[in-house]
Amino acid sequence: MLKQRQQIFVTLFVAADAIAVAGACYASWAVRVVRRADRWPNQWEDFIKQPLVLFAVPMAIFAMSAMRLYRPRRDRSIWGEQGQILKAVAMTIAGLVMTLWFIGSSLLTAPSVIDAPALGPWGWADTPAKVQIGWLAIFLVLFLGSMRAAFRLALRYIRRRGWNLRHVAIIGTGRLGQITCRTLSRNSWTGINVAYFISHHPRTGRKSCLNRSVLGGLDDLEDILERRCPDAVYLSLPSQQAGEIPAVLRRLERFAVDVRIVPDVNPRYMPHSMTVSELEGMPILSYRECPLYGLGGFTKRALDLAGASIAILLFSPLMLAVAALIRLSGPGPVIFRQRRVSLGGEVFNIYKFRTMAHADDERSAPVSSNSDQIAGWTLADDPRVTPLGRWLRKTSIDELPQLFNVLRGDMSLVGPRPERPELIARFRDDWRGYMLRQHVKAGMTGWAQVNGLRGQTSLRKRLQYDLFYIRHWSLWFDVRILLMTIYRGFIHRNAI
Template identity: 40%
Template sequence: MRPIVAERIVICVDIALVIVSAIGCAVGYHLATASAVGKVAIYAAASTLVAINFALLITVQDGYRLKTITNLPRTFRMTLATWTGVFGALLAVAFTMKVSNEFSRASTISFYLVGLSVLLIWKAVAARWTSHALRTGAFANSRAIMIAEFGLPASSHAMIDIAQHGYRLMRIMEIRSKELASPLLLSTMAPRLDELIAYARENRIEHVFLLMNWSRQHAIDSILDALKILPIPVHLVPDVHAARFLRYPLQSTGNIWTAELRRAPLSWKERTLKRIFDLAGASLALIVFAPVMLATAVLIKLTSKGPVFFRQTRNGFNGAAFKIFKFRTMRVLEDGPTIRQAEKNDPRVTRTGKWLRKTSIDELPQLFNVLKGDMSLVGPRPHAAAHNTEYERIIGNYAFRHHVKPGITGWAQVNGYRGEISAIELMQKRVELDIWYINNWAVRLDLKILLLTVVTSLRDPNAY
């Protein structure tokens, strides 16, 4: 079986289990209370929406990759957080659109509990089945051989992926570094290469992998020349030096390909596309979260003295200053050349503010900044102007973050870098992730980050 087939089977079973759980809970409840089947079609439609959203959210978290499926603790956490997040979001939408009265509370709660239980049981079964399949090489259907520099197969991470995910390594021929460096490689290795070619023919080998330092151009060319008699593809596995650069987007530059290590700021077409996405997303979010924002404003007024909103100077695109909007969570309104970051158990934070910061509800007014054009839904998080000045002196590429508009959420935040910055290393890592986002921007990446934000805010609330 091919790995992609196994991954799609898991997706289909997830969707099927969610829909069956919803219909089963609805039918069971109505039979028990009214001795009638009830509105099965409505529950079927709603459960389909839940199932699709759940599957999409798991997909953007790489939850259907074989490595993730076999990591049961991570899969359980992801399933619980995503299932709860999807339910909460769709219930909020149903309440806002006044369709929640179409669903029984008892059947909805039972659907949440039964659906979650069934999914967790299935995830445990899938993890065990997948682990066994990987161990036995069930996904390695293509026969392959490898020619490698001596010692590299034992230390190469690529070996694990090749062996487990689609290719059955039938034989590995290792060549010593001294022999690879020799200009007489073909003549000295001719008997071994002839034997390997004969083996490939007899055993119907479908692929050849070369694992060696890319600087050994003479050796690679010589081995390719010797293997040209075989009508099968030859793959050059990235060495440890090239592998880290091949994570970047590959661009065609004339007749050559380059790894784009740092891209130019977004073009006007990309900025227009991102702006349309921001306007549509922010408008929809304001409609959905209007009741939450109204309730929050009332709660702030009732529980502490001061304004509902807090405004502070931040730097946006090209370093331009703007005033960011947030719900007030502190007893102070700091802005200027000296600002102290919020810390754990910070006495300046109000009781209501502590909850708002944990749930990130305090960030919702920034939707108005998005509509104004100061911010984007997704981008590097803007820091206070005072902190910007400090970090620009310490971190060399910090200013590169201003090549795009700042965002309500970002790639760094969904990768665990949100909340207090207790060490400069944390900011350096955040900047590194922000630059990766700028270099790899696409609308689908923005969508992925927004979906992950919902999940991570529920799973890892570490903002103070």
């Protein structure tokens, strides 16, 4: 019954997407007509005959299918789905342009009667391709994205009220099985209801687990599923029983249930979500790798270059004034350099405005004996800090020269704060997972800093926030941190 309802939902999704694509085509065509002829279009027959309409709908449906947007995924977030829609729209537009060029459509050549005059406001040929296809991409994102978001919100609403539920069983009553149950229960919007447990022991006298019934052990698996066959089974066996998974899977093949395997790994020290790939039929679970491979690294670097360049232009008068004040305040260099560690353990020289007396620079900072405090950093009210330097540190202006580190590629605008090599040699042994910070470039600001963890704060908490950032990295997360940095550093009275 549930699988029949899934087919109904898939049919509804396909139909709704087809309507959304057709609506986007009409909206882009209408914008072209209104923009060029200053009237609302009434030539319906001309719209229907356009090759753009004939190809856009099937191509968009194909692209959405290629992005697996028609597969039932209750655990997919709304924002994750929007990202897949963006990729599908890009595929659709690329396919349309190539197809229209191949068939020699006039849409990519000369403008039609309703598109006169042929020159746009900048004096270049304003052909329908530049107008309609551009608007089509915008409307596809808006229409498909809003329709899918509305569907997801409606499904979440009815699932929280007990409708459209997917009843599952969890094999495993140990730590992993209980984590699986709590996670599914906490995310009630998925509509996944844990109906009962099956113990990972051959036999058990246990009757309940987390307020759910335990119907038996692994020896009773077939009998239990014959009596109460769920929609899906979550296999959450402890790592000690990993060798039994193939045998359990073979036993589950006798039943028409979906099977999910929850690996017994601790996600706390993972830099990002695990992914599964395949090589000649062999599944490969990526447990730990740099989250910035491919397009992610390119977009982050583009953001760094653009952001650092703009910031240098904006703050250059301030930096020149600070440099002059430091020069007038006493002997010594304006810029302080120190060896720090960034992506992959690469050592570089970080730039800062000098904030200490020249004879007592930061290289002589003592190492704290408290392992839970940030060792080796300047202490509060350190006598070595000059009055000007104290103000520069309080306002974080002393870190503005690091914008040039960002341009050089040593650092990023956002990331874990860089550390000294000698301190990293200590921390890597004292703090599990500390070296995962080197899976991304060190940053001028970070998730820990915008949450108030700077200066003399717990290294343990800093590490937790840094690992959270690495696990959940996205371009939008970087933008969010930058906006929080600007707000808390320049607008809010409590600077970060």
